[in-house]
Amino acid sequence: MIKTLSTVGSTTYDAIKRDIIFGRLAPGSKLKLEPLKSRYAASVSTLRETLNRLASEGFVAAEEQRGFFVTPVSREDLIEIADLRVLLECSALKVSIENGDADWEGNLVAAHHKLHLMEKQMLSGDETNKEQWKRYDWEFHLAMIQACNSRNLLSLHATLFDKYLRYQMLVLTHRGEIAAQEHRAMFEAALARDAAKAQTILETHIRNGLSHAMAAFT
Secondary structure: OOOOOOHHHHHHHHHHHHHHHOOOOOOOOEOOHHHHHHHHOOOHHHHHHHHHHHHHHOOEEEEOOOEEEEOOOOHHHHHHHHHHHHHHHHHHHHHHHHHOOHHHHHHHHHHHHHHHHHHHHHHOOOOOOHHHHHHHHHHHHHHHHHHHOOHHHHHHHHHHHHHHHHHHHHOOOOOOHHHHHHHHHHHHHHHOOOHHHHHHHHHHHHHHHHHHHHHHOO
16 A cells, blocks of 8 residues: 555545446446545545546546546466466465464465365355455465565555455355365465465466356356
């Protein structure tokens, strides 16, 4: 989070970005300032600042003379995002496993436990907490790579993860037991400090998620 943003600006940014990621603001839709003022209880200046920031991150398209639009989606974009995620996350994972201390292990254990409980809920047929499920998914993947100790890499990865998540939410993908098993195997390899195995499982996990999303993507 950029520290110069006001509290109102931060709240507005989080709300609009969340609505884009979870599909409440549809891909390609125009972001008209007046309706947004009412929806997010924010001033025009705050909205412009927020939309420009989201444009710089790739979630919003700013078109001269036409205004702001939610960035469209495409199969090609999804593939590129997945490829970049493999490149960055696998690299960060290797360094993180090599550097991780007892605190890193403890955070990873806690993150996986929360994700595991949520995955059990999802597998039981209760999909009422999708946002919480994806938040725990994000927290687990972040915990895996947190010890890479690169702020720039973690920042780039966070943006890519959100873009990948946006596609998952648009096609409502949930791979069930297979994804849960991949998380477990990745977790166990990381604790065993087997970086090569963890990287292989992570790439498989991302590629399988991509294939699942592509099959549902229209």
